[in-house]
Every structure is written in C-alpha cells, then in structure tokens.
Amino acid sequence: MRTLGIFAKHPVAGTVKTRLAAETDASFATDLYTAFLSDLTARLRDLADERVIGFAPNADSAREYFTALADSQYQLWVQPDGGLGERISAFLDFAQRGVADRVVLIGSDSPTLPRSYLEKAFAALESNDVVIGPATDGGYYLIGLAKAPGAIFDEIEWSGSSVLNQTVTAIARQGDSLAVLDPWYDVDTLEDVHALWGHLQAWKLGGLEPCPQTFELLERHRDAAIIGK
Numbered sequence: 001m002r003t004l005g006i007f008a009k010h011p012v013a014g015t016v017k018t019r020l021a022a023e024t025d026a027s028f029a030t031d032l033y034t035a036f037l038s039d040l041t042a043r044l045r046d047l048a049d050e051r052v053i054g055f056a057p058n059a060d061s062a063r064e065y066f067t068a069l070a071d072s073q074y075q076l077w078v079q080p081d082g083g084l085g086e087r088i089s090a091f092l093d094f095a096q097r098g099v100a101d102r103v104v105l106i107g108s109d110s111p112t113l114p115r116s117y118l119e120k121a122f123a124a125l126e127s128n129d130v131v132i133g134p135a136t137d138g139g140y141y142l143i144g145l146a147k148a149p150g151a152i153f154d155e156i157e158w159s160g161s162s163v164l165n166q167t168v169t170a171i172a173r174q175g176d177s178l179a180v181l182d183p184w185y186d187v188d189t190l191e192d193v194h195a196l197w198g199h200l201q202a203w204k205l206g207g208l209e210p211c212p213q214t215f216e217l218l219e220r221h222r223d224a225a226i227i228g229k
Contacts, residue, residue, distance in 0.1 A: 002122050003095045004048035005105040007079065007087070008037055008055050010062035023190040028221065032193070035213040036111040037069060043210055045073040047118055048104070052077050054091050085153030092149050104131070104144035109186040111211050112199055113141060117181055124179035130171050132164070133181040139163040141184050150174050193218070 009016050017029035044051065055066045056079040066076055077094060079087045088105060095103040102125040104118060117133060124131040125146040133142030138161030152170045156163055171178050187196050200215045209215065 001050065001098075001101055002048040003050045003052060003098070003103045004044065004118065005052045005054050005077075005091055005095060005103065006040065006044070006074075006108060007091075007105065008053055008066070008108040009033075010055065010057065010059070010065055011037065012061075017188070019188050020190060020193065031217055032187075032214070033108070035211075035217045036108055036187070038213040039111050039211040040108055040113070041069055041074065043115065044118070047115060048122065050075065050095075050098075052091075052095065054079050054087075054105075056087075084158045085156050088143065088153050089149050092145055096145075096148065102126070102144065102146050104142060106133075106142045107186070109188060110135075110141045110184055111187065111214050112196065112203075113184055114210075117142070117184065120181060121179075124181075127177075128179040129176035131179040131181065132167065132171075134164050134183045136183055136185045137161065137188070138165075139186070140167065141186060142181065143167075147176070150176075152176075 011030050011034040013026040013030045014021070016033045020032070021029035041053070051073060052075045053066055053070055054077045055062055058078045063076065070076055077091065080090050091105060092103055102122055104121045106113065106118070121131045121133065121142055121144045125144055129145065129147050131142070131144040132140050135141045140163065152167060152174065155170070156166050168178065185192065185195070187193060196214070197218050200211060200218065203210060204215065
C-alpha cells in the first residue's frame with residue numbers, strides 16, 4: 001500500500017510565504033500559495049493508494065478550507081504541535097499504523113514537482129528503507145520511508161542549509177539504505193518566483209500546463225514590481 005502525504009498550511013495572510021511577503025506583499029504571497037495548493041492537489045489527486053493532507057493549524061477555519069480542497073480525494077490529518085521533525089515523525093507513525101508499507105511525504109512549496117518523481121520515490125522504497133529528494137536550497141522536497149523513522153529527525157536544525165546533510169548523516173548512522181532522487185526546487189523568495197515563472201512559460205510553450213492556477217495568477221502580475229515582463 002502506498003500513501004502520499006502533503007504538508008500544508010491554511011493560506012491566511014501573514015502566516016504563509018512570509019519571506020516572499022516581505023519582498024512583495026502579504027496578499028500576493030497568500031494568493032500564490034493558495035494557487036500552489038490548488039495545482040498540487042489537483043495534479044496528484046489520483047496518485048498512490050491513499051492520499052493525505054497534513055494541515056495546520058488545528059482550527060475550524062483551516063479544517064473547512066482543507067475539507068473543500070480535498071473534495072473526497074484526500075484524507076485530512078491535523079499536524080500536531082512541535083517542531084518539523086516531530087510533525088514528520090507523527091505523520092509517518094499515523095500512516096504506518098494503517099496498511100501502508102511505503103509512505104512518501106512532500107511539502108507544498110514545490111508546485112511544479114513532477115508526478116514522475118513521486119512514482120520513482122515509491123518504486124525506490126521497494127528496495128530501500130528511505131528515499132529523499134534534495135532541494136536546491138540544502139533541504140529536501142520529499143522524504144519517504146518503508147520503515148519506522150527511528151531517530152532520523154531528532155537532531156535536525158531545520159530551516160538551514162545543512163538539513164539534507166544532517167538527515168543523510170542520521171540515516172547512515174542508523175544503517176538504513178537510502179535512495180536519492182534528482183534535485184528539485186522550492187519557491188520561497190521573489191527570486192524563486194522569477195525562476196518559477198520562466199519554468200511555467202517554457203512548459204506553456206511546450207504544450208504543457210501542470211500548474212494552471214499558478215500560471216494564471218502570475219500572468220495577472222506581469223509587471224516589474226512582481227515578476228517582470
């Protein structure tokens with residue numbers, strides 16, 4: 001059984017994409033993140049045997065939003081309080097208590113992440129304990145396990161450029177086998193948005209449109225103050 005998890009935050013201005021908001025404004029950053037969620041969940045709605053949105057915070061408004069977004073294609077799971085490592089471990093424990101033997105977890109900062117990367121991740125877990133997808137910022141966009149995580153996430157300094165290195169070190173310390181995917185990118189800053197816009201335009205020219213909501217939003221903001229011409 002394959003379970004896909006997506007970690008997501010309720011898109012409320014001032015609480016999501018704060019680095020981007022500081023460079024642009026909170027309204028644009030929130031609208032962009034909302035588009036990310038719409039595109040990502042739509043594109044992955046039939047991938048894996050079970051799909052779960054792990055959302056935060058634990059509030060009625062957040063549950064209402066994600067219930068509408070899930071539209072029966074995703075289960076909902078509330079992220080507990082604690083650091084990111086604790087929340088990842090809690091999700092893996094939740095997923096592996098069921099019938100899932102392979103669990104892959106992604107965030108919601110990589111709207112263009114190809115489905116093929118996720119399929120490769122699940123395939124890698126047929127013969128490896130852990131699979132990881134390195135992000136270009138020194139972290140990772142994907143983590144997957146075919147076993148309990150043990151102490152992998154216990155001593156990670158999150159939000160730094162050493163997250164990937166520290167995680168791989170912890171995996172090696174446990175003696176777990178590891179598969180590594182090709183790198184991909186998160187979108188956190190205005191520079192990242194510029195790169196994303198170029199990527200989306202190239203895909204559009206090539207006849208592909210994996211992120212229609214994101215493309216439409218950026219198309220509406222084609223001015224020098226946001227993404228440039």
